Amino acid sequence: MKKIDLKPVILSALLLFTAFIIAFSLYQKWSGTELAINNPAITKVTTESKQLDLKTIIHEAEKSVIQIEGQNDFNTITGSGFLFNDKGDIITNAHVIRDADVLYVRTANAQIYPAAVVGVGEEKDVAVIRVPQLADQNLNVEENSTVEIGDEVIALGSPHGFQNTVTLGIISGTDRNFSVDGFDYENVYQISAQITHGNSGGPLIDRETGKVIGINSVGTEDGLIGFSIPMNEVLSDINKWSNEMQNTQLDFTTTADIIRSQNDEQFVQDAEYLIEYFLDSVNIRDYINAYSLLGSNLQTENTYAEFREAYINIVNLSYSELESKPTENDQISTSTTLKIERKNQKKDTKKELKSLKLNFLVGYENDQLKIVDLKKTEL
Structure with a gap:
């Protein structure tokens, strides 16, 4: 029987093992070494900027x-x-x-x-x-803004008493100069966002950064053109x-005197505004803000964690027109039908649709308007 010479096989195995050890050692050394790139052509890394969500900026x-x-x-x-x-x-x-x-x-x-x-x-x-x-x-103010014609802007204010009204537009002109009612307006922005009575003094926000770049001040009679004072012109x-x-x-009046001077119609409007703001905050998942609108009794009954847990699975909600009336206890009773789309906790892909009847009771607590009671009835 012819013998098989194992020397070449053993030698090959030793060479492969040695090569593996050397390669592994080099890898360990290189992986722990910081590489320096001296090529001046590769000195700047750019990342694609993601524009802020419009709803988030506004809210x-x-x-x-x-x-x-x-x-x-x-x-x-x-x-x-x-x-x-x-x-x-x-x-x-x-x-x-x-x-x-x-x-x-x-x-x-x-x-x-x-x-x-x-x-x-x-x-x-x-x-x-x-x-x-x-x-x-x-709000974050842009102290040294560089504005160009065509930049998108958001104007917020309370035209005709409609609180927190939002109008969108662009910078349609710069360096405008004129005088109105004894005031000199110099280097102001011309904007396509509507400015009318009650808007004056509201912020002009850069759509891209979410920062305030101007003070909405004057509008034409037809409301088609507005003018905003640049922040860098008045910040000093x-x-x-x-x-x-x-x-x-400073000389302050008292909050109690202000509240007593308001009529029932204004009280109802304020109560409805508070409820709409509560529901909108839940819809945009701002649970901290929504929880802060509850009165002390409701907050005692439900901790913030419990409140958040009750709403966190809602992915969308809508509500019917509010129906409000004053009560005998100087409060406002308001009801609405709420339609919610809720994520199923057991099956993430499945969503549940529900309708609820909500009854709010709004009143003053420590001189501030709060939701003092809230009852839910499933329909």
Whole structure:
């Protein structure tokens, strides 16, 4: 029988094993070594920017957009403004507040607070008022904005008292100069977003960044063209007034006096606005904001975690027209039919449709409007 020579086989195996050890050692060394690229042609890495969601921009901005109301011996004044620093300072137009003897503001969640004047422009149509209770709720302001014709913008305000109305448009002109009612407007933006009575003082927001670039100030009579003061034209005056004025130097009225002066019709409108804001917050999944609108009894009955758990599986909701009426206890009773689309917890692909009858009770708690009771009936 012929013998088989195993030496070549053993030698080949040893060579392969040695090669494997060397390769593994080199890999370990290279994987831990930082590579330096000296080619100047490969020095910049670009990433595709993702535009912010429009609904998110609007919903977040609405929290800091304020409806300004004032009174004098002759009439009621309505305008807009927006929070911009940690003191509760609100930027608006000088022409909105200059004739008011009493000033107060209404927030997006229908809360009412007294305000005081911090500073008013004489030639520039800009003013600052303060509400200390609204500190730390500011909008991001673009201090050195570069605006071009065609840039998309969002204008927020309260035209004709319709709080938090949103109009979309573009920058249709720049460097416009004119005078109106004793104010000089220099280098202002011309915008296609509609500006009308009550819009004055509201923010102009850059659609791409979500930051405030201007103060909506003037509109043509037909409402087709608006003009907005650039933030970088007035920011130095605004900061100067804000830094110089202390709360002890300001004159505030009381919230209770403001509430007592309102009529039943306004009370119903405020209550319905509060409920709509609650439902919209749930729909956009802003559960913290929705929970803050509940009165103390409802918050005692349900922790935030329990409240969130009750709504987190809702993927869409719609509601019918609100039906409201005052009660004998100085509260507003409001009902609506809610249609919800809910994700099935056991089967993610399946969705459940439900209809609920909601009965809200809205009233004042610590001088602020709250949902004091909420009952649900499945239909």
